[in-house]
Amino acid sequence: SVTSARVEEHRSLASSSSTSYDALHNAAAALSKRILRAVPLVEDSEAVVACLVEDGFSRILCQLAVLHSQHAFLLVDPTLPIARREYLLDDSGAVLLLTLTDDETYSIPTLRINPSDLDSIDSSPAPIAESPREMLQSRRLAYVCYTSGSTGRPKGVAVERCALLAYAEANAIAHGIGPRSRVLLTSAVSFAPCIGEAWTALVAGATLCLPTRAMVKEQLGETVAATRATHICSTPALWRLVTHTPSSLPDLE
Secondary structure, three states, X not given: OOOOOEEEEEEEOOEEEEEEHHHXXXXXXXXXXXHXXXXXXXXXXXXXXXXXXXXXXXXXXXXXXXXXXXOEEEEEOOOOOHHHHHHHHHHHOOXXXXXXXXXXXXXXXXXXXXXXXXXXXXOOOOOOOOOHHHHOOOOOEEEEEEOOOOOOOOOEEEEEHHHHHHHHHXXXXXXXXXXXXXXXXXXXXXXXHHHHHHHHHHHHOOEEEEEOHHHHHXXXXXXXXXXXXXXXXXXXXXXXXXXXXXXXXXXXO
């Protein structure tokens, strides 16, 4: 193993599953081959591949698979109105959409993430090729994210891999995140922190905890306790929902 990083998927306070970064990376490498068949590299120039995912392992799997294919990802929140989703796809110039379902038709080709892609996470025997840090050591485009659009139309921001790595390393140092840390991801897919915080955990070799949106919105305090989170990035409005005393959340740093 090249890293101690792990990812935990929490479907409820009492139900969770865990996997290693190595296993996720190897499953992503297999998925990246399907991406490259759909979107071949042209003169070493990356394309934007959109990922319509929300909760669980698939959110990280898609990012790894797109980066492994040498393209750049755009996370699209499936809870956004369809018109907003189409705007993001069109404005970003995305050429492919990774999705878990075939429920809706979009303006660009889609590639469905098969159950076998997720089932193979813990069974792929391929040796690990790159650590999270190694994946980000270039000036290739890593991802595109959008502003909320509260003051007008959402605006896209393109972020290079080395910039994401610089943020992740600085964030880990600033907040003392390391292999013993457990980072709870509370940001929705449509907000940039969901990318930066996730990669901070992966680069630092920490455990990344992925709760459902319902758990975050309705049971945040209980979720922090159940996941034994040491670090959490939250807005003040969301944190006000937590009524627990500091003594009842002893793991939180």
